[in-house]
Amino acid sequence: MLKEFVKGLWKENPVLVAVLGMCPTLAVTTKAINGFAMGMAVLFVLTSSSIIISLLRKIIPHQVRIPSFIVIIATFVTIVDLFFKAKFPDISKALGPFIPLIIVNCIILARQEAFASKNPLLPSILDAVGMSLGFTWVLLILGAVRELFGFGTIFGYPIMTHIPGFKPILVMILPPGAFITLGVMKGIMEYLTKKWSK
Amino acid sequence: MKIFYILIATILVNNFVLHYFLGICPFLGVSTKMSSAIGMGFAATFVMTLTALITWLVNHYIIIASGFTFLQYVAFILVIASLVQFVEMFLKKFFPALYRALGIYLPLITTNCAILGLALLGAMRKYNLIENIFFGFGAGIGFTLALVAMAGIREELEKADIPEGLKGVGIALITAGLMSFAFLGFAGIIK
Numbered sequence: 001m002l003k004e005f006v007k008g009l010w011k012e013n014p015v016l017v018a019v020l021g022m023c024p025t026l027a028v029t030t031k032a033i034n035g036f037a038m039g040m041a042v043l044f045v046l047t048s049s050s051i052i053i054s055l056l057r058k059i060i061p062h063q064v065r066i067p068s069f070i071v072i073i074a075t076f077v078t079i080v081d082l083f084f085k086a087k088f089p090d091i092s093k094a095l096g097p098f099i100p101l102i103i104v105n106c107i108i109l110a111r112q113e114a115f116a117s118k119n120p121l122l123p124s125i126l127d128a129v130g131m132s133l134g135f136t137w138v139l140l141i142l143g144a145v146r147e148l149f150g151f152g153t154i155f156g157y158p159i160m161t162h163i164p165g166f167k168p169i170l171v172m173i174l175p176p177g178a179f180i181t182l183g184v185m186k187g188i189m190e191y192l193t194k195k196w197s198k
Numbered sequence: 199m200k201i202f203y204i205l206i207a208t209i210l211v212n213n214f215v216l217h218y219f220l221g222i223c224p225f226l227g228v229s230t231k232m233s234s235a236i237g238m239g240f241a242a243t244f245v246m247t248l249t250a251l252i253t254w255l256v257n258h259y260i261i262i263a264s265g266f267t268f269l270q271y272v273a274f275i276l277v278i279a280s281l282v283q284f285v286e287m288f289l290k291k292f293f294p295a296l297y298r299a300l301g302i303y304l305p306l307i308t309t310n311c312a313i314l315g316l317a318l319l320g321a322m323r324k325y326n327l328i329e330n331i332f333f334g335f336g337a338g339i340g341f342t343l344a345l346v347a348m349a350g351i352r353e354e355l356e357k358a359d360i361p362e363g364l365k366g367v368g369i370a371l372i373t374a375g376l377m378s379f380a381f382l383g384f385a386g387i388i389k
Contacts, residue, residue, distance in 0.1 A: 019367050022222035023311045067279060074272040082268065097318045100271050104311045106223055174382065175217055179375030183368045190363035 004123045008130030014107045015138040016189045021107040024098045025139055026178040032155050035143030037091045039136025041084070041099060045076045046108050047128040050116040054124035057117045069112045074103045107135060138185070145181055146172045201332045203388060204325075208336030210384040214312050215344040216377060218319075221312030225345055226370055228303070235349035236342075241300040243338025245282060245307050246316055250334025253277055253317040254327050274317045282308045312341055347377065 014020045021042075029035040049072050053060070060068045081099045084092040092099065102108065111131055116124040144154050150173035152160035160166045171177050214220045221242070228238045256277055261270055286304045289297040307313060316337050320330045351373055360369050 019226065020223070022226065023219050023315075026222060027219035067276070070275055070279065071272060074275050078268055078271050081271070097315055097322065100318055101220075101311050101315055103271060103275055104314050171379075174378075175219065176375040176378040176382065178219070179371050179378055183364070183371030183375060186368040186371060187361070187363040190365075190368065194363070 001123065001126065005126040005130040008127065008132075008134035009137070010134070012131075013134045013138065013189075014110075014131050015135055016186055018107075018110070020110055021105045021135060022182075023101065024105060025135075025142065026175075026182060028095050028098050029139055029143035029146055029178060030150065030173045031094075031147045032140060032143040034091065034094050035139035036136065037084075037088070038095060038098065039132065039139050041080045041095075041102060042105065042107070042135055043129065043132035044080055045073060045102055046111060046132050047125060048076045049073045049108065049112060050124045050128035051121065053112050053116045054119060054121050060117070065117060066109075066113075069109060069117075070103065073108055073112075077102045107131060142178070142181055142185065146177055150177065201329060204329055204332050205336040205339075207388055208333060209340040209343065210381065211388055213340045213344055213381055214315070214337045215341055216374070216381045218315065220315040221310050221341055224306060224310055225341075225348065225374070226367060228306075229345055229348040229370070230352055232346070232349045232353060234303075235345045237300055238303045238306075239338075239342030239345045241303040242307055242310065242312065242341050243335065244300075245285060245304070246313060246334045246338035246341070247331060248281060248285065248334075249278055249313050249317055250320060250330045250337075251327070252281060254320065254325075254330045257317075257321050270321070271318075274314060278313050278317065279308050312337065344377070348374065351377075 008014065012018065015022070015025050024038050024042075028038045049069070052072050053069060056068075077100060080102070081092075084095070084099060111128060115127045119127070148154055148160060149169045150171075152158060152166060152168050160168075169177075172181070208214070212218065215222065215225050224238055224242070228234050253274055256273060257270070261267060261273055282304055286297075289300065289304075316334055320333055323333075325333055348370075352370065355369060355373070364372070
């Protein structure tokens with residue numbers, strides 16, 4: 001049972017191994033806090049929709065399962081969007097259209113199709129939470145690295161500014177910085193996996 | 199004039215893939231061969247132009263008119279999913295040659311975030327109908343441009359000697375980063 005939870009963190013990590021959900025990963029990680037907020041939003045949507053779909057898995061007809069999943073997911077995404085707008089308007093503005101775009105985040109649909117629609121409630125919840133946390137840590141690190149070099153801060157606390165002569169590297173918070181940092185992270189991940197499996 | 203501005207902006211400056219990070223999954227997944235990149239690009243351009251037209255009508259005459267704005271996301275995704283299905287059936291019946299060329303890419307487009315992103319961005323920017331259609335068309339052409347350029351580079355990359363861990367997705371992401379760098383150069387064209 002614990003296996004279902006752990007696999008999302010490293011071995012079947014949704015971003016670095018399965019290469020799913022790349023759009024929010026690259027787009028919102030200009031700051032660590034934005035990456036964390038996106039991770040939490042996905043945690044809520046993925047867990048809630050896995051609960052509903054796992055409970056309804058015997059009722060939903062096979063032919064219309066994809067539209068049914070998408071409507072359930074879209075409902076929870078609307079809840080998250082309204083919640084962020086009401087409680088954290090700054091983060092909601094920074095994430096922009098990427099909160100509603102969680103609907104078409106392939107991680108969520110992939111977990112419903114591959115896991116929640118075939119498994120009982122408890123394993124489905126563990127799978128959903130594990131996958132969301134695997135997604136969150138990648139976004140958190142990517143956001144922290146880009147924020148550190150792009151603004152000289154982490155979570156808004158100045159760090160690099162203590163180093164004399166440091167100038168923010170603007171390109172890290174522009175689109176090329178996202179692509180290149182994630183590419184390097186993927187390379188490091190492959191290297192470590194190979195080294196540890198020996 | 200505004201239409202021309204929107205076209206240039208969506209194709210080059212605010213390219214959907216390289217600036218907004220929309221449609222990254224097909225961008226990485228379908229860019230290994232030139233022929234499939236072209237097929238996917240045209241299928242997406244076709245669906246995006248249609249989506250821009252239909253979601254504008256749905257948004258203005260149904261959602262805003264009835265006041266149910268909280269149903270916007272659910273309505274958009276249902277419109278897109280059924281539109282893709284409809285386009286697939288229509289092409290199969292009336293343009294079988296085109297269907298054979300684009301058919302396998304159509305189902306993939308439903309979960310392409312560029313399509314839903316297009317509908318949401320268009321609604322946020324409050325374009326009028328004509329502007330929104332050109333926004334959709336420009337976004338499709340921009341997507342095709344990025345996809346085809348990437349496919350050309352990746353076909354050459356097959357022969358290159360790449361460090362072990364970076365093979366496949368890693369080097370593709372770094373290449374996309376360099377392409378995105380190049381596209382930053384267009385930023386001066388518009389204000």
